[in-house]
Amino acid sequence: MHDWLNQHLLQLNLTEEMDYVNGFTRLSYTEEEKQSHQAFIKIAEELGLHIHTDQAGNVWATWKVDDEAPTVAVGSHVDTVSSGGGYDGVAGVLTGLAAIKILKDQEFQPAKNMTVICFASEESSRFGVSTIGSKAVSGILNKKEVEDVTDVDGMSIKESVEAFGLSWESIEQAEQPDKALESFIELHIEQGTQIENNEADIGIVRGVACPIRLQVTASGMANHTGTTPMTNRADAFAAIAPLITFVEEQANEINREHTTPLVATVSTVQLHPNAMNVIPGEVVLGIDIRSVEDSLKEELAARIQAFCQKIEEDRGVNVDIHTLVNNESVFLNPAIHEKLTNVTESLNLKPFTMDSGAGHDVMNMAQKWPSGLIFIPCQEGISHHPKEFATLEDLSKGSHVIAEYLREETRRWE
Amino acid sequence: MHDWLNQHLLQLNLTEEMDYVNGFTRLSYTEEEKQSHQAFIKIAEELGLHIHTDQAGNVWATWKVDDEAPTVAVGSHVDTVSSGGGYDGVAGVLTGLAAIKILKDQEFQPAKNMTVICFASEESSRFGVSTIGSKAVSGILNKKEVEDVTDVDGMSIKESVEAFGLSWESIEQAEQPDKALESFIELHIEQGTQIENNEADIGIVRGVACPIRLQVTASGMANHTGTTPMTNRADAFAAIAPLITFVEEQANEINREHTTPLVATVSTVQLHPNAMNVIPGEVVLGIDIRSVEDSLKEELAARIQAFCQKIEEDRGVNVDIHTLVNNESVFLNPAIHEKLTNVTESLNLKPFTMDSGAGHDVMNMAQKWPSGLIFIPCQEGISHHPKEFATLEDLSKGSHVIAEYLREETRRWE
Known part of the structure; x- marks a missing residue:
C-alpha cells in the first residue's frame, strides 16, 4: 500500500519528489490544476473506474455496479494555494482512490455504486472565493455574484473557467439532485496538531468552523513624508496599526473567557500608494475570524467594530468595515460520525472527535447530503506551506478507514 | 504673465485642464515623461533657446550669448509619482522658462549664458531611486549600483533608459565639468505650509533634510488561519505591528525633546503570502526618517533597532533591519541664499528662511556648484497627490524672483 500511495501521491502532485523548497502551486482553474486532474483520471482509469467531468470541472470516478442503486461518495480536491503543500486536498483524493483499490484487490462485491470526486477550485487564494466545484454540485454557487471577481492579474473567474475548457453559462448545471448521492465523506490533513496532542490516529470531525471575514478600510491623507510635520498628518497606516495588535489580544481574551476556541488573524494588507516617500493615504486590512461557536465570532466582530469607531474619533481618519463573508x-451528520468512529476502532486505530478550523468541500456537500469528515495528522500542523507533510503510514491508515466505511455502506441494498 | 503660465503649465502636464481626480502619472523614463520633455522643448524653442539633450535624458534649454562666458543654471523636473500632482517639478521648469521670457520681453542683454535644465527621472516612485538625471550631471550616479533595480513589472532602470532612447553604457558621460556652470538654483513647491504659516511669499531654503530609509523584515511562520491555535503561532504581522505605532510615538517624542524637527513614516508594507486564509509568514516594512539634524535621524534609527530586538525576543520571530539609504x-550656498533673499525683498515680497524636508535635484547639483533653492506655497501643503495645487499668482511671483536673480547674476562679466 505504501508504494502505491507514494507513487500516486507524486503523480497527483505532478512531481518526482515531494520535498520542494517552493512547494506546489496549482491555483484554481489553471493549467496546473487541469494537469493534476488528468493525473487523477489516469489513476482512476487504471482502477477501472468510469470517468465523468461535470460542468464545473469536477471529475467523478465511479465504480458503477447497478444503475438503480444509490451512490456513496468520497472526495476532495487537488488545487493548492500559492507555494502550498502537496497533501492539502490531494490526501483526500488519493486515499479515496486507494480505498477503492483495497476493496477491488480484496474482490469485494459492492451492492451500491461508489464514486471518488475530485472537486475543482477549492482554495480561495486565486479569487478569494473558495470551494467553487463543490458549491456548484450542491447547488449553492451564485454565478452572478462571483463571475466578475478577478485574480491579481485582472482575469475573472468567468474567463478562467472558460479558459479551463468549460462554459460559464452552464456551470450551475453541475448541481446534482438529492437522489444522485446517498452520502458524502471527505478525508483531509488536519492542518493542526490536536490528533497528535491527544495521541490518536484519526480525527472524526463534528463541526466545521466557517469564517467571518472583514475588510477594514482606513482612509487618511496621502502626503509627502519629508515635508508634512508629524502634527499635520492623517497617516492611515499609523492610525489603523493598533487594530492588528487588538485583534490578536481580543482573540486571546475570548479564548480565556470561553472553552470553545476561536482564532482570528489580520492576514492581508493593501497600502496606497505604498511608496517610500508618501504617507499612507489608505490601508485595507483583511481579517479572518473562526470558531464553531458562531456567537464568539460575532462577539469579536463587534469588539473590532467598536475599536475602529474609537480610531475614527481619535485619529481623524475614516474607517469602514465591510463584511466579506459571514x-x-x-x-456534520451524527450517524456518519458514529459509523466513522466505529470503523476506525474496528481497525484498532484511536479516533478523536474534534472540530475543524478550516473550511472544506464537505461543508457544501453537507448542505444537501448526510456527510462526514475525517482528518489524518500532518507534521507539526503545518499546511498551506512547502513544509506541509503527512506520512505514508497515516495516508495508509486513512485509506483503510475509508475502505472499511465504504465496505459497510455498500455491502447491502434493500 | 498669468495666461502664459497657465497655458504652458497645461502643456507641460500634457493636459487641457489641471483638475483631474486621478492626478498625473509620468513615471521615470516612461513615454509620458518623454512627452512632457517634448512639451518643454517646444516652449523653449518658442523662446529662441538652444536645445541639447544629454546622455541621461536631461534637456538643457540655453540662452547662449558668449561661448567663453560662464553659464548660470536653473531647473527642476517634469516626471511625477503615480497619481501625483501637476506642480511638483513642473513649477520649477515652468518658472525657469517664464523668467527667461520676462528678461527677453524686457530686451535684457545678459553678459553670461543662462540655461534651464529639465532633469530626467527625479521621483523615486518607479524604481526606488531618485534624481537620476541630476546625479548623472553632478557625477554621483553609480551606474553599477542601480542598473539592475527593477520597477513593479520587473523592468530594470537599464532597460527603461534604453527604451527611452538612451544608451545605458554612456549615461555617466552626462557628468559636467565644474566650469560648465557657475551656479544652479531650483524653484519647487513647498509641499508644506510653513511659508503660509509665517505669512511670507517665498521660502528661501538653507538646508535639505536627506533621509535615512530602513527596510525592516519580520519573519515568522505562514500557517492556516483556521487550524492554527492562537497559542501556536508565529504571526509576523501581529509581531511587527507595534513598530508602526512606535515609529510615530518616538518621532513625536524626539520633536518634544529638540527644536529642529524630525519626521518619520512607515510608508510601505509587503506581506507574504498576503492571503485571507494564511497567517502572515513575512512582513517587510519601509521606514522613511528625515531631519536636517542628522544626529536626530540616527537617534530614531537606534531606538527602532532596540525595539525590533525586543520584538525578536518577545515574539519568537526574526527581525532584520537593512539601511537602504543614509x-x-x-x-545650500549661503551667498546664493542671501542673493535670493535680497531679490525677493526687492520685489516687495516677503522671504522666509527655512529647511526642506524633501530631497530635490538641487541637493545633487550642490555637491558640485554653488546652489540655491526657493519654494513657492502650495495649497494646504498637499503634494504627491491629485489635489496638489499652486496659484498662478505664486507661480508668477516665483518667475519674477528667478528673473531678477538671473538679471543680477548675468548683468556683468569681467
Missing part, C-alpha cells in the same frame, strides 16, 4: 458553522 | 543633509 458563514454559519456547519455541523 | 544620506547626510545638504546645506
